[in-house]
Amino acid sequence: MTGRAGRRGGGSEPAAGGGGPVSGERASEERVPIERSEEERTAGKRTAGDRTGGERTAGDRVARAALTRIAEPGDELVGSWLAAYGAEEVVAALSGDGPPLDGASERRWAGLRLRAEGARGEKDLAAIASLGGRFICPGETEWPHQLDDLGVARPFGLWVRGTPSLRFWALRSVAVVGSRACTEYGAHCASVLASGLAERGWSVVSGAAYGIDGAAHRGAMAVRGPTIGVLACGVDMTYPAGHGELIRLLAERGLLVAELPPGDHPTRSRFVLRNRVIAALSRGTVVIEAALRSGALVTARRALLLGRHLMGVPGPVTSGLSAGVHELLRGEGTVITDAAEVIELVGLMGELAPERRGPAVPRDTLNPTAARVLDAMPGHGTTEPARLARAAGVPAGLTLARLHELRALGFVERSGDHWYLVRTRNGHSIG
Known part of the structure; x- marks a missing residue:
């Protein structure tokens, strides 16, 4: 791919x-x-x-x-x-x-x-x-050439509302799609991911539907970033009805795009057909929460057929709303958790996500010999340097030197000729 x-x-x-x-x-x-x-x-x-x-x-x-x-x-x-x-x-x-x-x-x-x-x-x-809108035809200045990958199934033209150039915004765009009946977890993931992409100059493409779509659009607009709503009806129609304000904002601050002429209403089949435009318009598609029969999976499969990146945000294994995403991730989908990881896949060479590391602990600063001496310390009670040297496989003189080093760092303490681990309030060693 x-x-x-x-x-x-x-x-x-x-x-x-x-x-x-x-x-x-x-x-x-x-x-x-x-x-x-x-x-x-x-x-x-x-x-x-x-x-x-x-x-x-x-x-x-x-x-x-x-x-x-x-x-x-x-x-x-x-x-x-x-x-x-x-x-x-x-x-x-x-x-x-x-x-x-x-x-x-x-x-x-x-x-x-x-x-x-x-x-x-x-x-x-x-x-x-x-x-205040316009009609864009294939080959014209504003036409996004990636739609030509649809071949004879490409749109005859696109009806557009919004000031920005569709072609320019679509050059760096990512589709974020998922379940309409999403959970709070899904909505949160969509909003945070979309805002992260938009802050980095990437356009967020979605279908202006309830659930994940709406959360993605709102996340992008919350940081005044670019977002494109691809509708399954005319760009003058408010569908779904509960998204009247969102669709109005998309026309004012983003872009609304449709294949259907003004006044045309959505149908079940038009939602499915609309998804191919979302997939083709974007460099990659991220699916956040989708059941096994979700329409978002249509967008995902189309993205694969078009050679685009397919990504998914994993959810709880007990959630049916994430079952479709998990199926994608078992196949050709790639797990992502934030905007940086998305951009690493769809962006230019060198746009890498930061390396993931767990939290640093004091033991990370120790040299290898000191770490071996610390590992050889008994979990309870005290020990003598000679016995510790045998357990660690470190010469006695070097063991004693490392014990003093570990004491200065707060890992161990001594009682006469015996040494023991320092404990925290919860009873664990600080290392």
């Missing part, structure tokens, strides 16, 4: 296709499936408008906005059409009366066409602008 976010050099992305409206000649004919040779399709992918740092044409943006209302997120069939033909041609085909495009059954095609009847890309673009 590589564990690094796969931003591709040179900005070459899977194409959105041949761009441009349907020609007048084609419009005058009865619409037929668009067919191109494999060579033409490959050429189209290289030249069809996925320009790094460039902007899409107005027609392409409107068509992509419409597709977010026509097709469900992650629809690979529509994504393959988009790569082969371009957004405008796909929307034109769905809006016409011709036969289905390649690979679509009549039933599937009919469903997409029914949705296309109500899709108004211009209206949705105006709606997001009225909210």
Whole structure:
């Protein structure tokens, strides 16, 4: 597993296709499936408008906005059409009366066409602008290139609210996900981990849900750090209802991101599909409390498939809410306990977590010979230097010298010619 976010050099992305409206000649004919040779399709992918740092044409943006209302997120069939033909041609085909495009059954095609009847890309673009938001398309300046690792399942575009650049914030980002019905332990771990990441300049990505998600977002915002909420509904919707204030703060101080257009509501399947974006957007995913059937495990598995780092915070072995995390940790997941350990995995070379050591005790300062003499001291009662020398295997003269050294350090005391260990109030030796 590589564990690094796969931003591709040179900005070459899977194409959105041949761009441009349907020609007048084609419009005058009865619409037929668009067919191109494999060579033409490959050429189209290289030249069809996925320009790094460039902007899409107005027609392409409107068509992509419409597709977010026509097709469900992650629809690979529509994504393959988009790569082969371009957004405008796909929307034109769905809006016409011709036969289905390649690979679509009549039933599937009919469903997409029914949705296309109500899709108004211009209206949705105006709606997001009225909210102070924007619509980002693949290949544009703000597009996070790591999302291209999703292939034909990558978003058609992203609806965004919030001032910061999504691409910039996503360059150093970590997903923190877990159970909605989390324990106080889980919420505490999520909040502390997120605040630690945010303080170090890492964006915290999560789904704005109850439980671990909310704790992670709040932890990042508590230190005024970057955090991104990826929603399974429109960015103008408040879901869950109890997170109205959190979602408002994410739009004001962070970023809200969604594949679905303004006004669209979440469904069960959309939550699952949303998780692939969380995994792809981030360099790694941390799971904190997840039962064996938790949706957070979907994000975790997707992160593995994408070659991202997968990490988990262990919980009590008696807790069912940690059972899913423990399964991940028995496989390819890595145990982490704080932000420094996360950054050691997902960060640059040299960003190492501090070495873990137990508390220092007075015995740590002793040289090896003094330590051997101290170890040979009886636990109770007294002993003579000669007997102690035999027990320690140290010459008598050196043993006596070390005994005086140990006495100066407070480890032993003498009574005449006999020596004994110094005890603390709890009855244990200070060593």
